[in-house]
Amino acid sequence: MLSRTLDIGTHTVAWEVLGAGPPLVLCHGTPWSSWLWQPYAELLSRWFTVHLWDMPGYGQSSKGPDEPIDLGEQGEVFAALLEHWGLPRPHVVAHDYGGAVSLRAHLLHDRAYASLALVDVVALSPWGSDFFRLVSDHADTFAAQPAAVHEGALKAYIAGASHHGLSEADLQALVAPWLGEGQAAFYRQIAAADEQYTTDFADRLSMINCPTTVIWGSEDAWIPVAQAQRLAEAIGHAELELVPHAGHLIQLDAPVALSGLLTAWLLRHRRE
Numbered sequence: 001m002l003s004r005t006l007d008i009g010t011h012t013v014a015w016e017v018l019g020a021g022p023p024l025v026l027c028h029g030t031p032w033s034s035w036l037w038q039p040y041a042e043l044l045s046r047w048f049t050v051h052l053w054d055m056p057g058y059g060q061s062s063k064g065p066d067e068p069i070d071l072g073e074q075g076e077v078f079a080a081l082l083e084h085w086g087l088p089r090p091h092v093v094a095h096d097y098g099g100a101v102s103l104r105a106h107l108l109h110d111r112a113y114a115s116l117a118l119v120d121v122v123a124l125s126p127w128g129s130d131f132f133r134l135v136s137d138h139a140d141t142f143a144a145q146p147a148a149v150h151e152g153a154l155k156a157y158i159a160g161a162s163h164h165g166l167s168e169a170d171l172q173a174l175v176a177p178w179l180g181e182g183q184a185a186f187y188r189q190i191a192a193a194d195e196q197y198t199t200d201f202a203d204r205l206s207m208i209n210c211p212t213t214v215i216w217g218s219e220d221a222w223i224p225v226a227q228a229q230r231l232a233e234a235i236g237h238a239e240l241e242l243v244p245h246a247g248h249l250i251q252l253d254a255p256v257a258l259s260g261l262l263t264a265w266l267l268r269h270r271r272e
Contacts, residue, residue, distance in 0.1 A: 093117040
């Protein structure tokens, strides 16, 4: 559970900090929350001061029907959070939408990072599934579905992000924020998706001025591994690590491999 909150514009952002050492921020994606990063935060807090947060519209943060939650807004919120936390140069680890958010803050809002790890991220067009496109055109209709129909579709959608299959406990944890009052919020965040928010920085990727690694599940069915190779090439100086037998939910599919890669990467750059 995130015990702290901060009001930024129309949003109330839930966040938490743990550990001691150089600052590290973990950024989640969609339709996830900081819950996915919690075990990694506990591990990395041995060496780092770890900041967890939920984007507006996700997890424990506010989900008001009139709140802007597009990637442009999320990038501005992240930049404001870094300023509030007093972190002029943190290490950043980002997954899924968190990639676009952290890249916008770095490349468009001039936030500096000590290092950047991009894990199965949204960063290069094209992105967004057929389901995304269908919902974008009919968000109000989907939001009005009977709760049982919504829950069944949501479970099937989220389960498809894992290569190995999710335990019932993990599936329920990922689904829970989007049930009940969260149903409308789930479709709002999909309707806000727009590739323009990654196109905005596409020609600046080579300007990333910190050590960068791209980590990807080799079996990612949501964002194919070819995107990892394109992203590493666009950045130019980025390392590329492919994790075998892992899907888009690499945190749950390959926790030992991912924690090992992130720990080694961060400790290497912690000493620089």
